[in-house]
Amino acid sequence: MDDLLAEFTAETREMLEAIGGELVAWEANPTDRCRLDTIFRFVHTVKGNCGFFDFPRLERLSHAAESVLADLRSDRRQVDRALVDGVLAIIDRIGAIVAAIESEAPEPGDDDAKLIAALAESGEMTAQTSCDAMLPGHADIAPSLPAYVAADSGPALSTPRSIRLPVELMDRVMAGVSDMVLARNDLARRLKAEGRGGLVGEICGAPFARLSSIIDDVREATTRMRMQRLEHLFGSLPRMIRDLSADLGKQVMIDISGADVELDREMIEMVRDPLTHIIRNAIDHGIEKPSARLGHGKREIGLIEVAARQTGNRILITIADDGLGIDGEALTKKALAAGVVTEEEAASLSQAEQLDLIFEPGITTAEKVSEISGRGVGMDVVRTNIEKIGGTIALESTRGEGTRFMLELPLTLSIIPALTIMAGGQNFALPRSGIAEIVAASRDEERFTQAGDALLATIRGQRVACAHLADILGLSPGRAVGKCPLLIATLANGDRFALAVDRVLDHEELVVKPVAPAIMATGLYAGTTLLDDGSPVMMLDLAGLSRRAGLAGQHTRRNRQLASDAEDIGQSAYAGPARPILVFEALDGQRRAVRMDLVARIERSPASSVTRLQDGRCQIVIDGRVETLAGVASADLPQDTLVLLRLSDGAAAHLSYAVRRIIDSAALNGTLFPAGPDDEGVEGIALVDGLRTEILDAFALFAGEQARVPDPVQRPTCYLPDSDPWIMAVLMPLVEQAGYRVTHDPEVEANMAFLDERAHPPSGAGKVIRLRSEAALGSGSSAENEIYRYDRPALMAALGAAGAAA
Amino acid sequence: MSDLVLLVRIAGRLVAFDADDVHSVIDIDDVSPVPHAPPHVLGLSALRSRTVTVIDPAAAAGIIQNENCSPCGRAVAVERGPHLYALRVEEAEDVAARIGEPIPIAADIGAGWRRAARGMQETAQGPALLGDVQAFLHVENTHAD
Incomplete structure (x- = not known):
């Protein structure tokens, strides 16, 4: 909260400084519309911000000034000297109060009412009153000024807790640090060439290592200086929504996702106000009162969903509410009244165009002006601010169902996780988010089919279009497609294609910068970046590549359909879809597999990072965290390097599983044979390529316990929603082991159902158990039908009870 | 406009760039x-x-x-x-002082050079075509910033 407050005061102070000149210019020429708008936005912003912090004095002052200025803007009132003085006095007072808040000094003077009254008085006297006659009013206000001066000079000595820096300076520091890293790398290469036994190496080795690690620290710090996770922005939303909804007598719940997406700090600052504004509007105009919601057949509690994700080189933030929706017709009428559109234009507007009118200046959907919003200044300011940073804003709305705003922001200067590869003798980078999987070169000749001019690759039963990256780029491929690793790319529209490359080099976090327009025009590139050795590398745009090579589109989609049809026929005996698994050789030499859904990534780690505890379990230090290391129970650890499967349950739990080597990925289709009583931690045995393969028991792994195989006496049914990855990957095997038949169809009659905390119960279920992600029981929920998702005894007891009842 | 120009050789010809344009x-x-x-x-x-x-x-x-x-x-x-x-460039010869204003060229210098030159600049090192950086970059003026 302190941080937010400091930001608020700093921002207000900055705005006051910036607005100083505007105020003087406005005083000189009160009819200047442009200046009036600027000042209006200032008080509007202050009002919005202080409402959130609960500063009633600031709110009253800014509301009064805003009302008067709004009247001026809509020509409901004439400007006069006293009014100008009154507004200036209020802005001075706002400055004094903010300065007092900043220095934690007592707030100055408490004659706010007088200031506000001065505005109203001047309004009662009409425009005929001459400016001179208003001078007494001026004198009334004047005494407030010394208070401001005093407050300003006193606390100026206190030290600020944070400082604001111009972005140019930070850019310079960052460029300097990057140069330092390049020079360091160059030096490192030279020292290496000199040889370890050389004199220079002996003298400089240790200091160089020290310098090197210092540079790494500084570099990391400077990178962090600019980047911020969106949670800094999202963190303040729940409180804001709580306060606003309480004020308005509504019940609103917020659902935030993607808070870990990183964005340029400056960008976050620019998004803060628009986001706040949209959410205010959603609560004020979108979400209905609880009684009205019940009347519409909705849940009493409104839901606002804020989600962020990275797609290619853009960040997408969506803000959705399940409220009233926006009335396009009403909006058009208002726009017509305000003169934004003509009669003919209004008649020809499509529904989307009607909704877009909300971004025109001076238009509001609110019937009444409230403290919260509804002066019709919001959305045009929002759009201006978003476009200023090169972003776009769009909305969708369905009457009665809700509204969804989509902000798309450029990722310039954001750090993109990338894959560096080599093709045709050149290095390139690809955004990792677009690569679903990397398939190693295989000797399998049947993987490729030539269909006309197109090459198709068969990846686990699916046929996808395939091309060598070097061919697309007009370079000569280093190797034939059949001998290359394949990258399976997934586009935003769901199209998939395979890209053959000569070599996959590395995973890197790259700072991608825009590239010259002449190169951008090729449509193949998303930007450029410098690798650690200082060489420039182009970041490829996957959608552009697929367009250039004709890899995606109708034909791929049709092929995919054909392939999956063929698969369905081939596997008609098997009810469910094929599930991908990763086959590997465990440290004890066993051939095992794990469900692909659980594998976050595959990594190598030095054996020295592993510690064996007294009870025989192992832990590993990885990514600055201590994680459980599984797969080492009865085996000796390798001496040098470990191959690790980083497993994640899709929620909070992570662990590493040590393996000897990765064999391949495969599809698990067909029934599992039950594991033997001694096969602890094994869900079942599958035949993969005709070989016995043990499938790891995900539940046992994550619960940190040993699995027990119960005797399946009967086959009761359990409903599990197939939308939740945790339930599908972790819980389902356990339920099946407990002897249940699993259904994903809510209509089917089931003995019991497992759901997450919020989902609607299926119609056919007997006993419904909700799964908490927190171990502690939340307030207001009963222990009876809620179980912590890793509370194995409770889960087993529930399964046992429902099974016995059946 | 700076008093100095950078003299370079492009396609065999001497070209002068305003020193302010050069990084x-x-x-x-x-x-x-x-x-x-x-x-x-x-x-x-x-x-x-x-x-x-x-x-x-x-x-x-x-x-x-x-x-x-x-x-x-x-x-x-x-x-x-x-x-x-x-x-x-083939050569970057020197920085030279301008002598007088650039003058129109009294001959047909070819279509390419007509796009790229803004006139003839007399310098301490002799006459040179005054180069237009935009034209040599092949970027539209509207895009410049």
């Missing part, structure tokens, strides 16, 4: 080609920690299309908006 004179020694880029884009290089787009100015202005223009060698770095470009 620096650099030597390019390592260029990564950019597949499918327009022919006047020779590739990307790095200047300190910035990416530089290396341009063949003669091709960009449509003077001659030299297939064998080597991307490596002497270049004039210029900044346009957020982007840094390097114009590959």
Whole structure:
């Protein structure tokens, strides 16, 4: 909260400084519309911000000034000297109060009412009153000024807790640090060439290592200086929504996702106000009162969903509410009244165009002006601010169902996780988010089919279009497609294609910068970046590549359909879809597999990072965290390097599983044979390529316990929603082991159902158990039908009870 | 407009650039080609920690299309908006003082040079065509910033 407050005061102070000149210019020429708008936005912003912090004095002052200025803007009132003085006095007072808040000094003077009254008085006297006659009013206000001066000079000595820096300076520091890293790398290469036994190496080795690690620290710090996770922005939303909804007598719940997406700090600052504004509007105009919601057949509690994700080189933030929706017709009428559109234009507007009118200046959907919003200044300011940073804003709305705003922001200067590869003798980078999987070169000749001019690759039963990256780029491929690793790319529209490359080099976090327009025009590139050795590398745009090579589109989609049809026929005996698994050789030499859904990534780690505890379990230090290391129970650890499967349950739990080597990925289709009583931690045995393969028991792994195989006496049914990855990957095997038949169809009659905390119960279920992600029981929920998702005894007891009842 | 001009040689001719337009004179020694880029884009290089787009100015202005223009060698770095470009020149001779205003050229210098030259500039080193950086970059004026 302190941080937010400091930001608020700093921002207000900055705005006051910036607005100083505007105020003087406005005083000189009160009819200047442009200046009036600027000042209006200032008080509007202050009002919005202080409402959130609960500063009633600031709110009253800014509301009064805003009302008067709004009247001026809509020509409901004439400007006069006293009014100008009154507004200036209020802005001075706002400055004094903010300065007092900043220095934690007592707030100055408490004659706010007088200031506000001065505005109203001047309004009662009409425009005929001459400016001179208003001078007494001026004198009334004047005494407030010394208070401001005093407050300003006193606390100026206190030290600020944070400082604001111009972005140019930070850019310079960052460029300097990057140069330092390049020079360091160059030096490192030279020292290496000199040889370890050389004199220079002996003298400089240790200091160089020290310098090197210092540079790494500084570099990391400077990178962090600019980047911020969106949670800094999202963190303040729940409180804001709580306060606003309480004020308005509504019940609103917020659902935030993607808070870990990183964005340029400056960008976050620019998004803060628009986001706040949209959410205010959603609560004020979108979400209905609880009684009205019940009347519409909705849940009493409104839901606002804020989600962020990275797609290619853009960040997408969506803000959705399940409220009233926006009335396009009403909006058009208002726009017509305000003169934004003509009669003919209004008649020809499509529904989307009607909704877009909300971004025109001076238009509001609110019937009444409230403290919260509804002066019709919001959305045009929002759009201006978003476009200023090169972003776009769009909305969708369905009457009665809700509204969804989509902000798309450029990722310039954001750090993109990338894959560096080599093709045709050149290095390139690809955004990792677009690569679903990397398939190693295989000797399998049947993987490729030539269909006309197109090459198709068969990846686990699916046929996808395939091309060598070097061919697309007009370079000569280093190797034939059949001998290359394949990258399976997934586009935003769901199209998939395979890209053959000569070599996959590395995973890197790259700072991608825009590239010259002449190169951008090729449509193949998303930007450029410098690798650690200082060489420039182009970041490829996957959608552009697929367009250039004709890899995606109708034909791929049709092929995919054909392939999956063929698969369905081939596997008609098997009810469910094929599930991908990763086959590997465990440290004890066993051939095992794990469900692909659980594998976050595959990594190598030095054996020295592993510690064996007294009870025989192992832990590993990885990514600055201590994680459980599984797969080492009865085996000796390798001496040098470990191959690790980083497993994640899709929620909070992570662990590493040590393996000897990765064999391949495969599809698990067909029934599992039950594991033997001694096969602890094994869900079942599958035949993969005709070989016995043990499938790891995900539940046992994550619960940190040993699995027990119960005797399946009967086959009761359990409903599990197939939308939740945790339930599908972790819980389902356990339920099946407990002897249940699993259904994903809510209509089917089931003995019991497992759901997450919020989902609607299926119609056919007997006993419904909700799964908490927190171990502690939340307030207001009963222990009876809620179980912590890793509370194995409770889960087993529930399964046992429902099974016995059946 | 600066009193000084940088004299360079492009396609065998002496060209003067306003010193204010020039970021620096650099030597390019390592260029990564950019597949499918327009022919006047020779590739990307790095200047300190910035990416530089290396341009063949003669091709960009449509003077001659030299297939064998080597991307490596002497270049004039210029900044346009957020982007840094390097114009590959045959020589960067010297910085010279302007003598008088640029004057119209009293002869037909060819279509390419008409686009790229803003007149004849008399300098302490003799006369040179006053080069238009925009034309040599092959960027539209509207895009400049």
